[in-house]
Amino acid sequence: MxxxxxxxxxxxxxxxxxxxxxxxxxxxxxxxxxxxxxxxxxxxxxxxxxxxxxxxxxxxxxxxxxxxxxxxxxxxxxxxxxxxxxxxxxxxxxxxxxxxxxxxxxxxxxxxxxxxxxxxxxxxxxxxxxxxxxxxxxxxxxxxxxxxxxxxxxxxxxxxxxxxxxxxxxxxxxxxxxxxxxxxxxxxxxxxxxxxxxxxxxxxxxxxxxxxxxxxxxxxxxxxxxxxxxxxxxxxxxxxxxxxxxxxxxxxxxxxxxxxxxxxxxxxxxxxxxxxxxxxxxxxxxxxxxGTGGTGAVRLVNKASGRCVDISGPSTADGAIIHQWSCHTGPSQQWAMEATDSGYYRFVSRHSGKALDVRDVSSADGAGLQQWSYSGGGNQQFKPVALGNGYHRLEARHSGKVLDVTGCQAGSGDGTLLQQWTWSNNDCQQFRLEAQ
Structure with a gap:
């Protein structure tokens, strides 16, 4: 009826x-x-x-x-x-x-x-x-x-x-x-x-x-x-x-x-x-x-370099490396923020459907970032913590470490890898969430 x-x-x-x-x-x-x-x-x-x-x-x-x-x-x-x-x-x-x-x-x-x-x-x-x-x-x-x-x-x-x-x-x-x-x-x-x-x-x-x-x-x-x-x-x-x-x-x-x-x-x-x-x-x-403007996606723009978190290639494969690259409008730099619980989110690529992931579920400083099919792991969940300046630190749930640009100021060019690192309040660990 x-x-x-x-x-x-x-x-x-x-x-x-x-x-x-x-x-x-x-x-x-x-x-x-x-x-x-x-x-x-x-x-x-x-x-x-x-x-x-x-x-x-x-x-x-x-x-x-x-x-x-x-x-x-x-x-x-x-x-x-x-x-x-x-x-x-x-x-x-x-x-x-x-x-x-x-x-x-x-x-x-x-x-x-x-x-x-x-x-x-x-x-x-x-x-x-x-x-x-x-x-x-x-x-x-x-x-x-x-x-x-x-x-x-x-x-x-x-x-x-x-x-x-x-x-x-x-x-x-x-x-x-x-x-x-x-x-x-x-x-x-x-x-x-x-x-x-x-x-x-x-x-x-x-x-x-x-x-x-x-x-x-x-x-x-x-x-x-x-x-x-x-x-x-x-x-x-x-x-x-x-x-x-x-x-x-x-x-x-x-x-x-x-x-x-x-x-x-x-x-x-x-x-x-x-x-x-x-x-x-x-x-x-x-x-x-x-279904336009995407899926509630954001770009993650690094404060130090002004570059965006990006998928190398851009690949759709599990294990593809995450680096930074000059910001553009392509889907390899657009991440749907999907809430899990307790303030954490998975960041799902609009390009591949894969999630931002810390390699090998490592809790060590320097562990690299990749994309991987979402499995619900703590290494695929990040908490955006507002810093009061328009930027956030992104804390990995499994390790408490934050998303970080490798080499900081010295390595701020296109292709510089992303890693996790202990929070030290520097600009290479701060990201602006830009709605797409």
Missing amino acids: GVVESPALATRVVGYLPTWAGDVNTLPYNKLSHINYSFVLPTAQGGITGVSSGDARLRSLVTLAHAQGVKVLIAVGGWNDGNDSAFEQLAANASTRTAFVNNLVNFVNAAGLDGVDIDWEYPDPGTSGNNYALLMRELGTAMHSRGKLLTAAVVANGYTGGGVQASVFSDVDFLNIMAYDGGQPHSTYDYGVQSLNYWKGRGLPASKAVLGVPFYGRSPSSYVGYSELVARDSQAPYKDNVGDVYYNGIATIQAKTRLGMQNGGVMIWELSQDTSGSTSLLNAIYTVAQ
């Missing part, structure tokens, strides 16, 4: 836009496929409140989005201070369920919307889950018979996930999986993997599993928007924490986007928290979703 989608992008990029934040006139519509306007609230009698179908801001949003092929849905519910009593009551009774469905149909038609996103946080397993399933079946039939979409936001995993029964999977076009707010740090790459695996393991088709990513950070005591974090720390886009506030920087967002593209796409909470330009997380998602 469902309708044929014709989104602006080939990959789903679903952005939530709150009723209380953001400017509909400046949204980068071309980088989105769906926008969920958030939120209208249900009443216990099956009504809806909070936003009218004639709301001027909503009307402008629909007009501007549709002009660029972007679908707009109305999101219903939200966290609402943890109070889901209206959903519980309306879903428990056939007449109020039908009233709710009819009210949403009328709202969607009047506002010219493309569908409904149900964000009931959360139906518990048992009676509540049974009623949720009945509601979603009726709502799905009503939406799809009119050529509209039905989606839902769901918890990442765990007990309350069971409140969304498997029967619902056929009633929705896709599920927006809220893979954030899960511990501290709250939204790691691994948590995204676990969340997708939970839903797919329950039978949700991969094509309907949309991975949610946060445009905000969390500390033990606060929520902080990404744009505020960038204002606090100019290096915030290139790491995943500012002090005790953990979030997703550009590299992690792009790694998650690649993961989402292997499934049903990505979802964002929420658009008004982003920046613009080179630090924008939506721009980072777009470069991956479009």
Whole structure:
């Protein structure tokens, strides 16, 4: 059951836009496929409140989005201070369920919307889950018979996930999986993997599993928007924490986007928290979703020489030597940063698909760098540590040594080999991560 989608992008990029934040006139519509306007609230009698179908801001949003092929849905519910009593009551009774469905149909038609996103946080397993399933079946039939979409936001995993029964999977076009707010740090790459695996393991088709990513950070005591974090720390886009506030920087967002593209796409909470330009997380998602600008790749530019980390040859073979070379736009100097865990990344060549690797898993000073098929080893994982000057040191996980240009100033020409070496804070051990 469902309708044929014709989104602006080939990959789903679903952005939530709150009723209380953001400017509909400046949204980068071309980088989105769906926008969920958030939120209208249900009443216990099956009504809806909070936003009218004639709301001027909503009307402008629909007009501007549709002009660029972007679908707009109305999101219903939200966290609402943890109070889901209206959903519980309306879903428990056939007449109020039908009233709710009819009210949403009328709202969607009047506002010219493309569908409904149900964000009931959360139906518990048992009676509540049974009623949720009945509601979603009726709502799905009503939406799809009119050529509209039905989606839902769901918890990442765990007990309350069971409140969304498997029967619902056929009633929705896709599920927006809220893979954030899960511990501290709250939204790691691994948590995204676990969340997708939970839903797919329950039978949700991969094509309907949309991975949610946060445009905000969390500390033990606060929520902080990404744009505020960038204002606090100019290096915030290139790491995943500012002090005790953990979030997703550009590299992690792009790694998650690649993961989402292997499934049903990505979802964002929420658009008004982003920046613009080179630090924008939506721009980072777009470069991956479009498949242009590559795959969220970077060039590694050495501070001492101004040259780029490069594959000799350029070869596609395991064991090809890594050296430095005058920077150019070729893929042998472009490395996709893919998060592993704990702040480490694998650097995967866009030229060969091989990973940056320390030869022989050596922990010695002077061990050379090569490319090799990724195997998950610590010698293929590096932690970028911001130095506060626009450059990073790249620490090998297995050795704690850093990426280094052999011979330093004396050997700064084309073809000079790369090695690992104990950190000594010289310019030959500092690299700028240039987005490609």
